[in-house]
Amino acid sequence: MNFSVHFDEPTLDRLNLAVERSGMTRNRIIVTAVQAWLAQNEEKDWPETLKAHFRNPAPELTEDTLDFQAWRSALGAGSELRW
Incomplete structure (x- = not known):
């Protein structure tokens, strides 16, 4: 363009x-x-798997419990955390 x-x-x-x-x-x-x-x-967003995890009020009751370390790769290497 x-x-x-x-x-x-x-x-x-x-x-x-x-x-x-x-x-x-x-x-x-x-x-x-x-x-x-x-x-x-650009506005950063949480990975979809992490958002889905927190939408579930009782994630420990699901078969698909989130590996909390898995979302780190979605942030990319060297990403500065803002929280």
């Missing part, structure tokens, strides 16, 4: 310098920056 983005002159100058330093295109730098911003700022 294509769309236009308008930058002020100082930002455009900095972007052009980054292109020279990195050898990447302006578009690639912008895409990378947006992806990084989204990864950092």
Whole structure:
């Protein structure tokens, strides 16, 4: 998908310098920056198995008791916990 983005002159100058330093295109730098911003700022959610576990008021009565360590992999390596 294509769309236009308008930058002020100082930002455009900095972007052009980054292109020279990195050898990447302006578009690639912008895409990378947006992806990084989204990864950092998108709302995180609990894994579905963990949400289902806590929806059950008596999880110890089910055959499918949740392994509480299993949800850790859904957070990804190095994820910063915010609770």
